[in-house]
Amino acid sequence: MIWLLLACNPGASIEQVATVEATPLAYGRDKKRMNIDQVAASIERVTGQSWQELDESGEQVQLFETLSGSLGKPDYLAATEEDLAPGLLFQKFLDDAARSTCIAASESSDVGDFLMLMEEPQDNLRALVLRFHGHDWPAEDARLDPWLNLYGLSETPERGWALVCVGLITHPDFYTY
Amino acid sequence: MIWWLAAAALAQDYPECPQVVDELSGPELLRSLSLDLRGVVPSAEEYAELEGDQVPEEVLRAYLESPEFAQQVVRHHRDLLWPNVSDIRLISNRQRLKLKEDRWYRYLVAPHYRGAAIDCGDFEAEWDQDGELITIPGPEDGSVQEGWVWVEPYWDPENPIKVCAFGAQETDLSPLGTECNTYDSRYDPYCGCGPNLAWCDIPDLGHNGDVANPPVHKALAGDVEHRVARIIEQDLSYLELLTGRTAYVNGPLVHFYRYQTQAPAHVRFNELPVDLELLPELAYTDTETWVPIELGPEQSGILTSPLYLMKFQTRRGRTNRFYDKFLCQPFTPPEGGLSDLDNPDVSLDLSQRAGCKYCHAVMEPAGAHWARWSEYGAGYLEPSAYPVFDEECAWCAESGESCSEECAQYYVVDPLSSEEDPYIGWLKSYEFLEERHWDNPEAGPSLLVERGVADGRLPRCVAGTTAEWLLGRELADGEEQWLDELSAGFVASDFDYTELVYEIVRSDSYRSLR
Numbered sequence: 001m002i003w004l005l006l007a008c009n010p011g012a013s014i015e016q017v018a019t020v021e022a023t024p025l026a027y028g029r030d031k032k033r034m035n036i037d038q039v040a041a042s043i044e045r046v047t048g049q050s051w052q053e054l055d056e057s058g059e060q061v062q063l064f065e066t067l068s069g070s071l072g073k074p075d076y077l078a079a080t081e082e083d084l085a086p087g088l089l090f091q092k093f094l095d096d097a098a099r100s101t102c103i104a105a106s107e108s109s110d111v112g113d114f115l116m117l118m119e120e121p122q123d124n125l126r127a128l129v130l131r132f133h134g135h136d137w138p139a140e141d142a143r144l145d146p147w148l149n150l151y152g153l154s155e156t157p158e159r160g161w162a163l164v165c166v167g168l169i170t171h172p173d174f175y176t177y
Numbered sequence: 178m179i180w181w182l183a184a185a186a187l188a189q190d191y192p193e194c195p196q197v198v199d200e201l202s203g204p205e206l207l208r209s210l211s212l213d214l215r216g217v218v219p220s221a222e223e224y225a226e227l228e229g230d231q232v233p234e235e236v237l238r239a240y241l242e243s244p245e246f247a248q249q250v251v252r253h254h255r256d257l258l259w260p261n262v263s264d265i266r267l268i269s270n271r272q273r274l275k276l277k278e279d280r281w282y283r284y285l286v287a288p289h290y291r292g293a294a295i296d297c298g299d300f301e302a303e304w305d306q307d308g309e310l311i312t313i314p315g316p317e318d319g320s321v322q323e324g325w326v327w328v329e330p331y332w333d334p335e336n337p338i339k340v341c342a343f344g345a346q347e348t349d350l351s352p353l354g355t356e357c358n359t360y361d362s363r364y365d366p367y368c369g370c371g372p373n374l375a376w377c378d379i380p381d382l383g384h385n386g387d388v389a390n391p392p393v394h395k396a397l398a399g400d401v402e403h404r405v406a407r408i409i410e411q412d413l414s415y416l417e418l419l420t421g422r423t424a425y426v427n428g429p430l431v432h433f434y435r436y437q438t439q440a441p442a443h444v445r446f447n448e449l450p451v452d453l454e455l456l457p458e459l460a461y462t463d464t465e466t467w468v469p470i471e472l473g474p475e476q477s478g479i480l481t482s483p484l485y486l487m488k489f490q491t492r493r494g495r496t497n498r499f500y501d502k503f504l505c506q507p508f509t510p511p512e513g514g515l516s517d518l519d520n521p522d523v524s525l526d527l528s529q530r531a532g533c534k535y536c537h538a539v540m541e542p543a544g545a546h547w548a549r550w551s552e553y554g555a556g557y558l559e560p561s562a563y564p565v566f567d568e569e570c571a572w573c574a575e576s577g578e579s580c581s582e583e584c585a586q587y588y589v590v591d592p593l594s595s596e597e598d599p600y601i602g603w604l605k606s607y608e609f610l611e612e613r614h615w616d617n618p619e620a621g622p623s624l625l626v627e628r629g630v631a632d633g634r635l636p637r638c639v640a641g642t643t644a645e646w647l648l649g650r651e652l653a654d655g656e657e658q659w660l661d662e663l664s665a666g667f668v669a670s671d672f673d674y675t676e677l678v679y680e681i682v683r684s685d686s687y688r689s690l691r
Contacts, residue, residue: 027656028199028691029648034212037252041217076261117221131221134208177209 040064049101102165106158115161132168203230215245247409260398266442282341290343293320297341331373359439375436392429415672419478420623428463445554477622483555492544505638508536526609548606548618571602637664
C-alpha cells in the first residue's frame, strides 16, 4: 500500500504523501479553446477591429455571426453543443479573421492604441504578447526571439506588427486558456 | 505510523494520483477569469494594473458585477435549456398573406371569399350603401373579385401596403357570429386579418419557422434569457429562476400574446397564462424593449415558460430535461440493459410495465407536476375550467356522440383498452396517476424544485454543472468533498449563483492547469 501511495509521486517522502492527501483539490482545470463569441470579442479587443465584410446589399456583416454554424456554434436545433475542437475549419477561418483584422488595424489611425504601443520593438513585442497571450515575459526571454524575427521580415513597422499580430492570433496561446 | 498514514489515506478514498498541475501566473489567471466571466480577454490597462501573481479581490468582484458576467451565465444556461423553438409553427397557415404582383391576399382562405383560389382585382376597393364590399365577376366560373385597400401593417406601419379587401377586414365579430381573431374564422368570408393585419403574418415574419431568427420565436427565447440575467443582475436567489412568476416581453411577444394565439398551428396556447390587461403597450417593432411582467401563482419560473413548454413538449420530455440538467439524475437504463422485457403483461401504464418501469415509476409521477400544462402547447389548464373529471367528456365518450375539441384534446374519451375504462372523462394527465401523487399537478413544477432542494440534489447538481462549465471538464471522483462544500455554500448563500461562481474560480482547481 505504501508503495502504491509513493508511486503517485516517486520523489515524495511519507510525510509529503500525507501533505498531498490534505490538498485533494489539486486536480486543475483543462485548457479550453475559446468559444466563437470569445474569439470574436477578443480579436476585437486586441486589434480594435471586428471581422466583417460588405454583403451583396452593401451592408456590413459580422462574419463570426454569419459563419457561426460552420464554426460549430450550436443553434439548439440541429446542434446542441459547441464544437470546441481546433479543427481545420476553425483554423482556416481564424487565419482569415486574423489577416483581415490585423491588416485593418495596421492601416488604421488607431494603430498606436493596438499594434504599436511602444517605440522599441522589444518593448512593443512584450506588450503585445501580454495582451494577446497573457504571458508577461522578461525582455531577455528567448521565447520572444521568434516573434522578433517575424517582425523583422517586413519592410515597414506597420506591416511587421501586422505580421506578428496574425501570428499571435493564430497561435494556440491566443485561442486557448 | 507508516501503516496508519497509508490506511488513513486509503480510508479518505483518494485512490487516484493527483494530476500534474501548473499554477497560473497572475496575467494568465486574469486572462482566464476575464474570458470565463466576461467573454473577452483583459484590456491592456487591466494587465497593467496587475501586481504580482495575484488577481486583486476587487478586480474579481468587478468582473462578477459586470453586465457581461450575466451574459456568460445566460450563455451557460443555453446549454441547459436549448432556447430555440424556431422550427415550430406558431400560427395557422390560413392567417398567412401571400404577395401576388403588388397585392397581399390570404391565399388559403381565398375560396371562401371569392369562390375560387384567386386574389382580388387590381382596383381600389369600394363598398355599397349597406357596407358590403362591391365585387365583380372573377376569371373562373362563379367566382368574384373585390378590390384592394391600403393598410399600415403592424410589422412596418411606416410603409403601407396593398391588401385585398376581404383579407383586410377589421371586424372582431362577424355577422355570422364568428370571433374573427380565432381559428374558427377560416371559413367565414366576413372575417379578415383585423386592424393593421394584427391576426395575420407574412413569410418574412417567420411565424411558421421559415426564416432564421424570426422575431416571435426569438422573443420566446429572449424571455427566458432575460429571466436568467435578472437573477444575476438583481442578486436574486437561483430558485427564483425555477419557481418565480416574473417573465419578460418585448414588442413581438406582446403582439403575439394579444392577437395571434387564438389561431394556432403546431402548438396550443389555451388557456394563455398571461393576463392581457397587464401587457405593456409595446409596438411589434419594439424588438429591443424588454419589460418584466408578473404572471399568476401557477407559474414555476422557466419551467413553465412558453419556451420550455414548447421545447420539451410532453410531460415526460419536461421531466427528463429537469432531472437531467437540474438534478443530475438522467433517466438511463442500468448497466446490462433493462430486464424482464419478454414479460407478456403489457400495460398502458408505463410505471407498471415490465422494463419501462425502471425509469417510468419515477418519471410518471414526476411528470405529473406538469399535468396542468398542456402538451404540444404552452397553455395552463386551470382547475375550475378543466376539472380532473368532466361529465360532458365522459358522456360523449360513453354515448358515442361527437366530443368537443377540448374533450378530445385533454380528456380520456377514446380508450385503447379496458385498462383505460376507469379513466373515461378524466384529464389525460391524471390517467394512471396514483392518488398519493395528486399533490404534484396541483402544486406544479415548483414542488419538484422544492423536493430537489430539500434532499440536496438540486443545489449539488447546479454546483456541479457550474464547476464543470468553468473547469472545462467533468468532476473527478476525488472532488466529491469539494462538490459537497460548494453545494453547502450555495445553500447557505440563499442560492446566490454569483457567490457559487466566486467560490469555484477562487479554488485551487480553477487556478491551475493540468
